[in-house]
Amino acid sequence: YTTQQEAAPVAPKVDYKKVAEDVADALDDESHDDGSFGPTLVRLGWHSSGTYDKNSNDGGSDGSGMRFAPESKWGANAGLHKARAVMEKIKSKHPEITYSDLWILAATAAIEEMGGPHIPFRAGRTDKTENKCTPLPDGRLPDADGRDHKDAPADHLRDIFYRMGFNDQEIVALAGAHALGRCHTENSGYWGPWTNAPTTFSNEYFRLLLEEKWTPKKKHEGKAWTGPFQYEDPSGKLMMLPTDIALIQDKAMRPFVEKYAKDEEAFFQDFAKAWVKLTENGCKNLTAEPVW
Ligand code: HEM
Numbered sequence: 327y328t329t330q331q332e333a334a335p336v337a338p339k340v341d342y343k344k345v346a347e348d349v350a351d352a353l354d355d356e357s358h359d360d361g362s363f364g365p366t367l368v369r370l371g372w373h374s375s376g377t378y379d380k381n382s383n384d385g386g387s388d389g390s391g392m393r394f395a396p397e398s399k400w401g402a403n404a405g406l407h408k409a410r411a412v413m414e415k416i417k418s419k420h421p422e423i424t425y426s427d428l429w430i431l432a433a434t435a436a437i438e439e440m441g442g443p444h445i446p447f448r449a450g451r452t453d454k455t456e457n458k459c460t461p462l463p464d465g466r467l468p469d470a471d472g473r474d475h476k477d478a479p480a481d482h483l484r485d486i487f488y489r490m491g492f493n494d495q496e497i498v499a500l501a502g503a504h505a506l507g508r509c510h511t512e513n514s515g516y517w518g519p520w521t522n523a524p525t526t527f528s529n530e531y532f533r534l535l536l537e538e539k540w541t542p543k544k545k546h547e548g549k550a551w552t553g554p555f556q557y558e559d560p561s562g563k564l565m566m567l568p569t570d571i572a573l574i575q576d577k578a579m580r581p582f583v584e585k586y587a588k589d590e591e592a593f594f595q596d597f598a599k600a601w602v603k604l605t606e607n608g609c610k611n612l613t614a615e616p617v618w
Pocket of ligand 1: 369405503504511513516
């Protein structure tokens with residue numbers, strides 16, 4: 327008889343350091359928001375990972391199913407086509423990296439480039455082809471209004487993040503990424519940045535949560551606010567979502583907000599750990615050691 331041996335697939339050599347440098351060089355863009363694509367790339371990395379379900383062990387960053395419908399069309403992913411377009415430019419320079427690895431490396435490199443911690447990155451995610459992607463059910467990513475827990479949006483966060491294997495402390499740490507970027511009425515309906523320095527990764531989000539007076543937004547540019555319920559600071563320039571304010575309303579979560587507001591180093595360390603977990607959830611064949 328004959329044994330057919332399949333050749334073990336050999337991973338093509340990728341210069342991850344060069345990829346990360348090219349991502350860093352591609353961030354600045356005066357025509358996008360606050361001048362950097364960094365925040366939107368971080369959101370792409372998070373939404374590609376945040377579909378993970380530990381019970382069915384599907385979803386997660388391995389596969390990059392968001393390249394295709396239905397995931398690309400989910401309301402939660404509105405606007406992320408802009409981040410994917412930036413990724414195309416890097417992919418064409420480095421065709422040997424998978425989209426799934428690229429999106430996570432780009433988000434991770436952007437965090438550091440914007441002043442955050444260096445978070446080790448392990449490679450090995452593979453891209454699913456369109457017909458190998460079992461469509462995931464919509465609803466795996468969080469809703470800022472708390473969905474079926476509008477009176478206690480922290481419980482909606484628990485539904486979503488416990489499903490990925492996180493606890494309350496990790497939920498709060500991850501939410502600190504809202505130091506970055508802004509809400510766009512054309513994407514989510516909400517408006518505004520969370521912090522005064524939306525292209526800098528810091529603990530400002532936690533400080534503002536505790537120090538500012540947050541009230542329901544009533545007006546926008548002189549007219550009545552017609553968007554979804556959200557909060558604003560007294561200047562009307564900054565915002566918080568119902569799920570952000572939930573972190574200081576919830577008795578179990580609030581102590582972590584207080585900790586991270588006082589101790590940026592603790593925030594960076596805890597964020598880094600939770601980010602690795604988030605972006606590696608469901609990944610099967612990652613390199614033993616970080617490649618970046
Ligand atoms: C933006 C909701 C957690 C990172 C947004 C937006 C919403 C939102 C509504 C605005 C999107 C737009 O209009 O363009 C939520 C909810 C969360 C959550 C309900 C539950 C806790 C996270 C996590 C991360 C993250 C865990 C990363 C670790 C970001 C970033 C932006 C953003 C960086 C800004 C994107 C940009 O400026 O284009 N989020 N998010 N979010 N989110 Fe979250």
